[in-house]
Amino acid sequence: MRISAVVPTLGAAEHLPACLQSLAEADEIVIADGGSIASTAAIARQAGVRFVEAPRGRGSQLAAGAAAASGDFLLFVHSDTRLSPGWSAIARRHVARSQRPACFRLRLDDQAWQARVIELAVAFRTRWFGLPYGDQGLLISREHYERSGGFRPLPLMEDVELLQRIGRPVMLDAEALTSAERWRRDGWARRSLRNLACYWLWRLGVSPERIEALYDRPRRVSPSPPGHAFPAE
Numbered sequence: 001m002r003i004s005a006v007v008p009t010l011g012a013a014e015h016l017p018a019c020l021q022s023l024a025e026a027d028e029i030v031i032a033d034g035g036s037i038a039s040t041a042a043i044a045r046q047a048g049v050r051f052v053e054a055p056r057g058r059g060s061q062l063a064a065g066a067a068a069a070s071g072d073f074l075l076f077v078h079s080d081t082r083l084s085p086g087w088s089a090i091a092r093r094h095v096a097r098s099q100r101p102a103c104f105r106l107r108l109d110d111q112a113w114q115a116r117v118i119e120l121a122v123a124f125r126t127r128w129f130g131l132p133y134g135d136q137g138l139l140i141s142r143e144h145y146e147r148s149g150g151f152r153p154l155p156l157m158e159d160v161e162l163l164q165r166i167g168r169p170v171m172l173d174a175e176a177l178t179s180a181e182r183w184r185r186d187g188w189a190r191r192s193l194r195n196l197a198c199y200w201l202w203r204l205g206v207s208p209e210r211i212e213a214l215y216d217r218p219r220r221v222s223p224s225p226p227g228h229a230f231p232a233e
Helices: 016-022 038-047 058-068 087-097 113-129 142-148 158-166 181-186 188-203 208-215
Strands: 003-009 028-033 050-053 073-076 081-083 102-108 138-141 170-178
Touching: 003 016, 003 058, 003 087, 016 038, 016 081, 028 038, 028 058, 038 050, 050 058, 058 073, 058 158, 073 087, 073 142, 087 102, 087 138, 087 170, 102 113, 113 170, 113 181, 113 188, 138 142, 138 158, 142 158, 158 188, 181 188, 188 208
Parallel strands: 003 028, 003 073, 028 050, 102 170
Antiparallel strands: 073 138, 081 170, 102 138
């Protein structure tokens, strides 16, 4: 019952060490990089984890990481997310008795009351509608993943698209502590509404490429051009 953690990266050097440390309970860790600077590969070497290069785009990177992994179960985790200690025991108990995919309980790394409201809203949405954030991780058996066709090469909404094919996941009693950087940068309400708009645009058939432009558009706070920010939620 080996668990392989797959982490897509693109300019993730700031958060990656903490993410990898939290995944130490996995049997294998695979970083699927979409063209970062050399520091990401150096972090992977120092941590002793597998590093594979993939076409840029979260869907393509996740698919490449899954193909390189050897575990019976695949755990997809974003690079700015840290799983709480003991997550592995909880995950292994789940897969021993159920074939359903699973995710973790979202927690944002911010003390603002707005963060608690978002966490409650995400927990409600996950339990009742089966729509977790990608930041909550996704645990799925390799057999189920491959039978469903795996991740499609999409730049965004790859997690929503996969969930439509694999079914509603179980939310495990362990936390996925995720960076609230985008909410702080764009505004709590603005970012949440933007995420919701992206989901409904997807449901209406808008292309992931057009949705990505909306998703990653920063709030205009200065005339300086923004740096690239890899989608995190």
